[in-house]
Amino acid sequence: MPTNDNDTNSKNGQSQLTIPSADVVRLVQAFLTESGLHESCRVLQHESGVGQAGMTETASYHSRTSTDYQHSPWYAWATSGQWGTVLSRLRWIDASRARLDEGLRAAVHQMAVLELADQGEYELAYAAYRLVQPLLAGSHATDQDLGPDAAAPESIPVTRASLVEQLLAQLAALRAKSNASPKALPDDYYGYRQTTPQARREFLGQALTDAVPIQPKDRLVSLLQQALKWQIYTGELPKIQQHWPANDSKTKGKKRKRVFDLVLGTSHVDPVVVGETNDSSLLPLQEPTIEQPYATVKLGKHVTATAAVFLPPTSDGSGSCSLVTGSSDGLIEIWDPVSKYSALRTNDLPYQAKDELLGMDASISALAVSNDGTLLAGADLQGTVQVWRVDTGKCLRSMLAHSTSISALAFSPDASHVLTASRDGTAREFGLRTSRMLKEFQGHASYVNICGYVVSVTHLLVVTGSADGTVRIFDGKTSETLRILKPKSLGLRVSEVNTSLLADEQSDDSAASPSIQTVLFLHTPAHTMVVVPRGRRAFLVAISSGIVLRTFEGEGASDGTNVFVAACASVSNRVLYIVQEDGSCCVFDTTTGERIRTVADFASQSAYASKDPKSTAILEISALVHHPIKPLVGAYCSDKIQKKGQLVLWK
Template sequence: MASAIEVESADVVRLVMQFLKEQGLGRSLSALQEETDVALNTVDSIEGFVADVASGRWDAVLQQTATLKLAPEKLMALYEQIVRELAELRELATARELMRSAVALRLLKQTAPARFAHLELLLKAPAFDVRDAYPDGSNKERKRADVAAMLAEDLSVVPPGRLLTLLGQAVKWQRHTGRLPLGSRLDVFRNAPPARKEEDDLPTTLSAGAVSFGSDSRPTSVAFSADGAHVITGSHDGFVEVWDAETGALDTRLAYQSSDELMMHEDSVLCLATSDDGAVLATGCKDGGIKVWDLAAGTCLRRFPGAHVGGVSSLSFTRDGTQLLSAGSDSVARIHGLRSGKTIKEFRGHASFVHVAAFAVDGGQVVTGSADGTARVWSMATSDCVATLTPPQSSATASAPIIALAVLRRRSDEVLLLPRGPSVFLMTFAGAVVREIRSPGGTMTAMAPSPRSALVHVLTDDRQLRCFDLESGEEASAAAAASEGDVLGLAQHPRRNRIATFGSACGVRLWSARAAAAAHHGASASSAGAATAAAAATATGAAAAAPSDFVSTAGGVTITSGDTL
């Protein structure tokens, strides 16, 4: 096994110091040196530094030594020689000011008063005499050479931009090994795609492209990647594929897709979820198994065979990405530890299929929706049911199954519930109905709230995509025809006005609120695989899962003094 490489903390500090120096952040550099007691002591060229001393270019020498940590005796010798040469040039006022203000010369006065007094006599003399200045028989040139040799002992030369070069090499290696999050830009500090500002919520009913599937394949689940740059699909034949969210083309920049080594299950992929950092994908199968994937590399990191008896209907990651919440047709929701590979919690109590499960915004509770017509709120700490939510029913004899729910990020104490029927309900965790949103036509079959929780988009069984205002409950735009065939579900982009819908006959369609998106209309790609899932979940055989700088170039990777790549 390869031995570990140890990096001294002082070396890390020096990398930061070099970066500060190159960026002209002198005060920050001085503060870091003082606080850590670590010296940078590097120059661009030792030969150049020695030449500056030998030529008496003291302004350049002092500029470089200002950021160095040198022995007091060496600094005193340097300043002593500078005062001698100022005396020779009869720059007496400058020399006296240096004698008063330079820390090294004040130290000379305390530790070697005779040497300090000798300098004072040189400044008081009516004329400069080499024999008085160098009583040991030396001269200016030899003294300069002695000072240069003395200072050079403590100096080293390192290539410029070491911090950025190392970052570039690390990023290149992560890209080579498939460990980088998907996308062409990277927030180096977070090791994730750079956060993108959310758009104001707008009705998203303008067709903006498509992903087409072959005659032998159809989508059963779809989700957007965490950065929204990709649409991930799962199909009835078990394939999982990653598509460009703008063009609808298969992303062949992923090595495993370009070589046809796709992620896959043995049966239909019913649900998908990505971790918040976008690095990990979870997929749930009709056979009850769950797989966890490195999304950039396409490798399987963890398997949970038989996680449920029957199909897995819903998946959701904890915020830190260490645990995975699943729901299934065995009427149970479970939490699985990704490190241990074991099921660590179970939430039992529903009388029928659990179609969807999601974490509350604070992560302290789990909300589940079931075919028994109820949603339940569970304590993460105890696994106990703390509340049961029952939406108003249109029938006195039967409870409509809860086929989708969504916990609202900007309404942390409220949840959207969709029982199969004409209405979606906004309810509190205590069970109170805040608002009923009723479709003017068709039974709602899937839903997803907008990124800022101002709107909710729904699909109806008459194949319409509709948008409603959550505050007023009114329809926010005209309905759009979602498909000529059955429409199974939809997924909402995490930050933009962009939606993906999927169906058995229509593949995946992309929708936008911007007219510019119409330029992508008709873009398509053939696939062995399929689509679904988002911030809400459906029961129609598919579930939605929650959702002028210094520049260094290293091996084709360019990093600037900003923190994105």
């Protein structure tokens, strides 16, 4: 469960983690080093002045236990006397990010100078000593150099600079004697009690290994992958999977692939070549659209479907997405896709296998599922909201959100909050950790039919649609109203392309601004939504400006007698389905606004006829739901005059 309901410590409804800009530079440096671009890394370090946080992990060194010193690159360089390599690597290590104090740096420089002199390179040793003298002068010799008596309170601290100068002088004087060995060394040249040079090397190699962290490999790539996964989880990026058309003789065996452009933020479906044909009726976008009923989910007598939602794809990538239905008897049922949704999902949901269904005390009015599919929320006509775990059926939260019926639900992108819309004219946000109301979004003059979150570039937005004919866009953090859109969808003065829907730019004509039935948030085009009023025209709108980008005209009378009642969009956002009051379903291409086809008998095939055999009335479709992957559209009617409750899937 989420752990943060405190809005003062969160931004856009999500917990925030501050990342220093220098750490981003260090990630790039590590990536360049791993890729062998050492010169580019050096230039970046020089230009930015930012040092690396540690050594890049090697294939032979993955852990940091005391028994693994021999696998450390620092230990290997030090024990083999490669002080040039050690010093060049230390140059770009940020001491503030490592346990690399000035004393250890000075000890390494001291060892390098002493070994140069030991090898007979006196002039080079003295030259190196003069270069690093300020560093050595600022560090005191330790008991490894002088013995434990050097640390006594009455002793005078000896700087490394004076110690190195003294040892160099002693070495030069000793080897200047005619009978001296060319390898003769002064007492304690490499340390207390005549420490051998190899022992001193091993000591420094271990100290460097302990001081300098080892950076894990591919850290930048891993973080980018996690960022993409998070954006998919929050819904900012679509879930694009390969799709093979089924039961279609023309495209059988042909592979159709949905592709997402990561740079432009758009998706499309690759064309499928079906032999050599000049059939002009093929859709330009080459995406399958619904044509006929596929399956019927039967809820039983004296029961009507009142809410429905598909669960996200399973983690195995098989594309199996269960259907969740809520009904007028207060029950919530999860249907198995393997059985074409004719049976409940019992193979991995033990509570359904025991006939222990999820349920509420009143008719279900809304359902919502978290982006990862683990949490399911339901609301009823009494204003209660409950949240369950899908895998166990355990009720995690139950809260009275409103005093009247709840019409819509939505999880926040990170599933830490739940948003409710009610007939009392408000939308409210609740934290799932404490079950308390965090914000209330006000301003509508009538029922709120739609609510949802939109992840923008700088804000987490809350969008609501109401029976008062307006769409309100709120700041998700402050609950402040940012924009009010009032589309005109009836009469002669309907809103046109490139016009603004901002309410303050239009006259107050309530008859031309009918109830908002549906608002669909699209990923393609990015930061847009389809607003569907109960009128004869729907609108593709830019969320940031309220400008109409495209319109979708219904089929039938232009006087508004045949209005839109429900809508949904395909997973690629290329196809828009809108059902009209006369029971027909208009299929639109969202890229052009063109009506591709009309399914005339959609409502009559999706709802049972009236109990009255003489009645010729067409039952109105209450809502549409689209499968997260496949070209399946579910439709149901909540009218209580039906013979039996059902939800029909079209393919």
